[in-house]
Amino acid sequence: MPEYSWPPMNKRAVMGKSFDRLDGPQKASGRAKYSSDLNKPGQLFGVFLHSPHAHAKVKSIDISAAKAMEGVTAVRIIAGPGAELQWAGAEVAIVSAVREEIAKDAIRAIKVDYEILPHVVQEQDLSKVGSRAKAAGEQVTGDPDKAFKEAAAVIDGQYGCPVITHCCLEPHGNVVQWTGGTVNLWPSTQAVSSIGGDLAKQLEIPATDVKVQMDHVGGGFGSKFPSDRWGSEGAKLSKESGGRPVKVYLDRSNELTIGGVRPSAFAKIKVGANADGKIIAWQSESWASGGVGGGGMPPIPYVMTKIENxxxxxxxxxxxxxxxRAWRAPNHPQASFLTCSALEDLAAKLNMDPWDLFHKNVEMSAxxxxxxxxxxxxxxxxxWKKKWxxxxxxxxxxxxxxxxxMATWGGAGHASKCKVSINADGTIEVEIGSQDIGTGTRTCITQVAAETFGLPMSAVRVKLGDNAFPASGPSGGSTTIGGVSSSTRKAAVNALEKLFERVSPGLGVPADQLEAVDNKIQQKGNPAKxxxxKQACQKLGVDRISEMGENVPAQAAKEGLNTLGAAGIQMAEVEVDVETGIVRMRKMVAVQDCGLVVNPKTAASQVYGACIMSICSGLMEERVMDRVTGHVLNDDMEFYKLAGMGDIGEIVVHMDITPENDKRGIIGLGEPCAIxxxxxxxxxxxNALGVRVPMVPLTPDRVLAALSSDRRNA
Amino acid sequence: MSSIKDKEKQTKPAVSRRGFLGGASVGGGLLATSLAVQEADAQAAGKLSGLGEVAITLNINGKPTNLAVEPRVTLLDALRHKLDLTGAKRVCDRGTCGACTIMVNGKTVYGCSVLAIDAVGKQIATIESLGGPGKLHPVSAAFVKHDAQQCGYCTPGFVMAAKAFLDKNPNPTREQVQKGLSGNICRCGTYVGMREAVLEASRSMRNA
Incomplete structure (x- = not known):
């Protein structure tokens, strides 16, 4: 059994060091080609007709005028007579044309007669959703009623965070071409190795007939895993148009309407504690929605899971x-918000510094x-002690x-296969069916290979973004870095062993006594031998060494290459103008638990980014639904608000990179910092206002309402 | 929408028949004008479909470039779909996010908010006019160094906005950088690196 374990922290030359992301120059010069940038020869444009109604049945649909238009190559009905549409924006039909403008004209020429059905689009007031509510069974542990009676302090609060969207800057979509047997798909995806199989199922063709290629993706955040209608319908349009490639991307309005959302979360929470602040009882009635299917159930009480009653x-x-759709750390930001808000209110009731209350009660965490x-x-x-x-x-x-x-997350590596080749010219090629969603995956894989071979980064070429390469998991749940690093490490070690076997006789050193360090293969600890x-690789002649490596999640913990469990504490300092209700960020601090960090620079970027996404959802970001029309009212980036550069204040990131943590192996970081x-x-x-603003984002109207309600109550 | 972007473009009326005829006739020459008239008349008659493109010449990155576009096509779409200049991205498509930031006559504009035919006769500069990966512009290089990008989709727009900002404000404060780049939006949250990148680029450009 080869030795795959990571070299110790103090012996590593490349892993654990900060490197600029390798695709940075391509991106920063505008030369990086995203799938949405492709202009394939003969390319057509596909545009959807979306439902204008939040709930309706299609009575009839007439596409004849659209079909007859010059420049239109195909029109397809997605929702035919009788089909029920469950949300505004649902796809009804799709058109391909030689120009996008013509396709849009054709969409307007489609006549649809709808039977409009009643809709419900707002869930904040649970008493108004009628039969749309579906209660899960009650869970009781201990004797909460007795514990509340015995508690020295009890708070009763209501908290809520609305639906937000992913708002990926590159919208959902793809370029797709179906010629003869083969489908070529150039997607915007977080799942290069699995999206082809998904599409094959939709098209009822063998999975091996779908070729997937993607160099870059303009944001996913959990919303870009499956093959969607833009894939299957785009492919069918292509087939019906003689195999010409079709580009289908959602416009911003539809991206914000159907491109994916994070479920809302609301809760009435009652918490009881002893006089010293120990929590002894919790009761919550939560509700949430993420669309027709209901919503995620936030795991509350969060982190302090061992509350007795x-x-x-x-x-x-x-x-x-x-x-x-999955949104960075599904259900966790909501659970953290609901729980930590209630605990902060509890601390206020006890006249305690919440820091002390949290510090005491983390005893009930894992x-x-x-x-x-x-x-x-x-x-x-x-x-904190000075500012609180x-x-x-x-x-x-x-x-x-x-x-x-507070935050907690898993982050163990996903299933991943990788092929590593050593060429006779001394270069290394890594092939892996993964994707770099902006997290620095390319760079980190390169570091792992360079470290293993004792080579500089420049000797390694990483090829990813192609489903012809060995299959690697989707980039979700913070599983990528553990998965791809482990499979790359194993493939590289396997390839290196083969090279050792080749050079061993000439050197007169047994293969298992060789090591690769500093551009050399030598007897362990003996640079003289x-x-x-380069000399070693020249012995390959015209040959090359290619070896596979695989990360199997069930075995990973035993091997020690990757593991799970990332805690986190984040703090914020805000400034509120009580005359205008405007909340501004002064400072954020993120203390992030981690394992072996492959590239501290790109890892820290993940944490900075997550803090800024929290500022967005804390202060401004919210999908607003119109009760009457059932439409998203802010389906553009002017009114779907995201933070700008001047909105973020100071951000301090502290990564817990320590020798003890390093020994845990690699742990993913994308989710835990976003909670x-x-x-x-x-x-x-x-804390600033002296009164709880029950719902985020903390918009001026909500801040002023909370202040005014506080004055009335006083 | 930023208040610091091109004022000229904001005061122009929205697309109108008169607007695009005027734009085409000023820069497009007689042929383009007559085609535009035909197309406009066709549209006025209610015929919204058809291959209604007009031939125009745009001066892009210092080179006259011939292309055919419908009068309603934005400069951004013309660059991306007709000329394969895809550095500028289509994100919000209505002048909010800055991902399509380009320069027209030395001023930053949102490419999604200018008609291609209105850009005839003007000097258009896209991010492709700056150095490529092998010879990065100081702003691009500073973005790489400070990891001021993740998915990278907003990056070309930010680089163009930052370059234009630094051309006018060679020695900005951090607060000025934040204000100057407030017309662009990043979703991954790379502003911390960006602030540093723009300040560093200002130093390296002054010392160059």
Whole structure:
């Protein structure tokens, strides 16, 4: 059995060091070609007709005028007579034409008669959703009623975060060509190795007939796994148009309407504690919606899962709105927000610093020691003890406050296969059916291979984004870095062993006594007895060595290459103008648990980015539905608000890169850092204002309403 | 929508028959004008379909370039679909996000908010006029160094906006950088690296 384990932290030359992302120059010069940038010879444009109604049945559809238009090559009905459409924006028909403008004209020429059905698109008020509510069974542990009676302090709060969208800058879509037997798909996807099989199923053809290629993807965040209608319908349009390639991408309005959402989460929460702040009872009635299928159930109480007495009720609400897709750490940001908001309110009731309350109660988490250390570190970086004040201490027009939020995630590596080749010229080629969704996957794979061979980064060429390469998992759930690093490591070690066997006789050193370091193959610890890497590879003649490596999740923990479990603490400091209700970020601190970090630079970028996404969802981001028409009201980027460069304040990222953590192996980081920020911001505003703003984002109207309600109650 | 972008474009009326006829006749010459008239008349008669393209010449990255576009086609779509200049991205398609930022007559504009026919006779510069991966413009190089990009889809627009900003403000403060680039949006959240990148680019461009 070859030795695959990672070299120790202090012996590594490439892994664990910061490198610029390798595709950075392509992207920063505008030369990187995303699938949406492709202009294939003879390419047609595909445009959907979307349902104008939130709930309707198609009575009849007439595509004859569209078909007859000059420049139109094919028209396909997706929702024929009798089909029920469950949300505004649902695909009804699709047209391909020689120019996008013509395809759009043709869409307008399609006549559809709809039977309009009643719709429900808002879930904030559970009493108004009627039969759309579907309760999950009640869960009870211990004796919550008794515990509440015995509690020294009990709070009763209501909290909510609305549906938000992924708003990928590259919209969902693809270029697709179906010629004869083969379908060529150039998607915008997080799943290069599996999307072809998905499409093959939709088209009822063998999976091997779909060729997938993608160099870059302009954002996914969890919304770009499956092969969607733009794939299957685009392929059919191509076939009906004599095999010409068809480009189908959603426009921004439809991207924000049907491109995927994160479910909302609302909850009435009651928490009871002893006088010293120990939580003894929890009761929650939560509800959520992510579209027709209901919504994700936030795992509450979050992190502090060992509360002794609790009662949980959850209701899924079915809405006539675009369906949910995985959104960075599915259900966790919501759960963190609901739980940490209630705990901050509890601390206020007890006249405690919430830091002390969290510090005490992480005893009820799976990893108390980690959280305690992180709380100490985060407080130091935020200067928490100096900045925190009891509620109501700020009385001016501009009020500052601090808050914190917690996170937990898995992040073990996904199933991944990889082929590594050593060429006679000394270069290394890595082939892997993975994708770089902006996380630095290309760069990290290169680092793993370079480290294993004792070579510089420039000797390694990584080829990914093609389903002809060995299959590797989708980029979701923070599983990519563990998966691809492990399979690359194993393939590289396997290839290196073959090279050792080739050079061993000439060197007179047994193969298992050789090592590859500093551009050399040598007897372990003896630079005098060896060959340069080039000399060693020249012995291959016209041959090359190609070996496979595989990460099997069930075995990964035993091997130690990758594992799971990433805790996190985030803190926020905000400033609120109580006259305008405007909340501004002053500072965010993210203390991020990790394992072996392959590239600290791109890893930190993930955390910075997650903080900024939390600022978006904390202060401005929200899908607004129109009760009457059932449409998304803010289906553009002017009113679907995202933070700009001036909205973020100062951000401090601390990665827990330590020798002990390094020994855990690789752990994914995309999700865990995208969880605690929302709670931190909401709690910081409560601390600043002295009153809870029950719902995020903290828009001026909500802030002013909370202040005014507080004055009325006082 | 940023208030610091090209004012000229904002004061122009939305697409109208008169608007695009005027634009085409000024720059497109007689042939283009007559084709445009035909197309406009066809549209006025209710015939919205058909191959209604007009021939125009655009001066792009210092080179006159001939192409045929329908009068309603934006400069962004003309660059991307007709000329394979795909650095500028189509994201919001209505002048909010800045992913399509290009330069027209030395000013930044949103390519999605200008008609191609209105750009006739003007100097158009896209990110392709800056150095490629082997010879990066200082702004692009600073973006790489400070990891001011993840998915990278907003990056070309930001690089163009930053270059134009630094051309006018060679020695900006951090606050000026934030204000100057407020007309662009990144979804992955790369602003921390971007702030540093733009400040570093300003230093390297001044020292060049």
């Amino acid at each position: 609790f009662r949980l009720n959850h209701t899924a609400v079915s809405l006539n709105a675009g369906p949910a 990893r108390p020691e980690v959280y305690r250390k992180q709380l100490v570190k985060a407080a130091e970086l935020m200067d 004040h009891p509620r109501g201490a700020e009385t001016g027009n501009i009020r500052r406050g601090v808050g914190l939020g 060896g060959l340069t890497w 605690g920020g929302l709670a931190a911001i909401a709690n910081a505003a409560a």
